Amino acid sequence: MDLAAIENQRRADRWDKGIKIGEGTFANVYKGTEKATGRKVAIKKIKVGEMKDGLDMTALREVKFLQELRHPNIIALLDVFSVKQNINLVLEFLDTDLEAVIRDKALIFQNADIKSWMAMSLRGLEYIHRNGVLHRDLKPNNLLIASNGELKIADFGLAREFGDAGSRMTCQVITRWYRPPELLFGARYYSAAVDIWSIGTIFVELILRVPFLAGDTDIDQLKKTFHAMGTPTEQDWPGHTKLPDYHETPQHPKNPWWNMISSIGKEGQDLARELLRFDPLQRLSAVTALHHEYFTAFPRPTPPIKLPKPLAELRPRALAPDETQGKPILSGTENGVVKRKAESPSTLGLDGKRIARRLFA
The missing domain is CATH 1.10.510.10 (Transferase(Phosphotransferase) domain 1)
Structure with missing residues (x-):
């Protein structure tokens, strides 16, 4: 096992993955905890193996911007690690x-x-x-x-x-x-x-x-x-x-x-x-x-x-990559279903994986 793999495993061992709270074609989000402190987190697992040509640009962009943007009104990225073909983003948990x-x-x-x-x-x-x-x-x-x-x-x-x-x-x-x-x-x-x-x-x-x-x-x-x-x-x-x-x-x-x-x-x-x-x-x-x-x-x-808040648990959320496929997503409103077609970015293949390694370093 090379040093990068050892470091990724060390990072992965820091977190416990719980129930799914969000889902998409290329990513799932789980409610997790930090083992040492019990702090609640959200773990977004990006399924690189599901992508036709390697790591999709959406994954690179999300990591890049979350690493660079730090503000009280922007979700915080706590950690990034890879396991097998999956990239995992550890985010602060929001109710x-x-x-x-x-x-x-x-x-x-x-x-x-x-x-x-x-x-x-x-x-x-x-x-x-x-x-x-x-x-x-x-x-x-x-x-x-x-x-x-x-x-x-x-x-x-x-x-x-x-x-x-x-x-x-x-x-x-x-x-x-x-x-x-x-x-x-x-x-x-x-x-x-x-x-x-x-x-x-x-x-x-x-x-x-x-x-x-x-x-x-x-x-x-x-x-x-x-x-x-x-x-x-x-x-x-x-x-x-x-x-x-x-x-x-x-x-x-x-x-x-x-x-x-x-x-x-x-x-x-x-x-x-x-x-x-x-x-x-x-x-x-x-x-x-x-x-x-x-x-x-x-x-x-x-x-x-x-501020008033719902008492119910946060329902599973549809993630942006589904929208790149133009597939119907339940909107959660009285209007039923809406097709939410968004951008379908180009993929980067092996070059994208090299960029990813730099981002996650």
């Missing part, structure tokens, strides 16, 4: 997620609670963007919640670095219900504004307690968006008719859609409107959103420890 909070009708929460969840989400997102990373899969069940109420952004398998100059990227990212119109129209050059749209739809979902824009197909997603908010014009969104997959859609008048969330107050309505601008250049950045008057207006955000 539940925002989807479970929204779905649990027994929970009553107030505007101050929504404000707290939004503030934590935006703080984590601002840190991610400040470090030149797009998350590209923000949705309620990727916003996990710790026992002390702290919200943490998770699942970086579809994350991507971005720079000022911009580079060509796939438009097949972000679960459809939270995917912005520029991606639905096939944009290959885009910015952090795609994550901002996702946060905006999550904000509205927190208020309504149901998904805001729940399309069955990409075309249906656009139709539902424009029916709710009005069909954009060139004046609203310059250049959108030149996007690669642009097609004409039924014309709908501009609607004051924010009236449906009047319970959040005028400041909250204004924040939602600014996050959900059709033109990506007009959407607020995460840092600007955090300085919006919504967060200083009454009521003050609920302290995380006092």
Whole structure:
């Protein structure tokens, strides 16, 4: 046994793997414990042997970003080790997620609670963007919640670095219900504004307690968006008719859609409107959103420890790699099943394994 194998076995022996709490085509997540301390952890086992050409780019990206990004509102990576053909990520254990909070009708929460969840989400997102990373899969069940109420952004398998100059990227990212119109129209050059749209739809979902824009197909997603908010014009969104997959859609008048969330107050309505601008250049950045008057207006955000939480155990979660296959995943909402097609990254074969060894060192 070589030194690397001995070290990996030493790391593996540090943890006990328990019941499965998440599942996907290329990964499973287990509830585990640290043997020496009894601390609860989550162990994400990436099944490299299931991949056609070696280690998938999603696995490399997730490890890379979790090693680099350290913030109270981002899930912490505690250890990485490999056993046989499997790569294991040891993550801090988080009790539940925002989807479970929204779905649990027994929970009553107030505007101050929504404000707290939004503030934590935006703080984590601002840190991610400040470090030149797009998350590209923000949705309620990727916003996990710790026992002390702290919200943490998770699942970086579809994350991507971005720079000022911009580079060509796939438009097949972000679960459809939270995917912005520029991606639905096939944009290959885009910015952090795609994550901002996702946060905006999550904000509205927190208020309504149901998904805001729940399309069955990409075309249906656009139709539902424009029916709710009005069909954009060139004046609203310059250049959108030149996007690669642009097609004409039924014309709908501009609607004051924010009236449906009047319970959040005028400041909250204004924040939602600014996050959900059709033109990506007009959407607020995460840092600007955090300085919006919504967060200083009454009521003050609920302290995380006092936020309402579901009593039930966290149900098994569908992981991002399933979405790369475009397979149906139970959404956990009244709407039943949604096809969540996301990016299918290229695989790296042996070169990828060499990169992986460097990442895990």
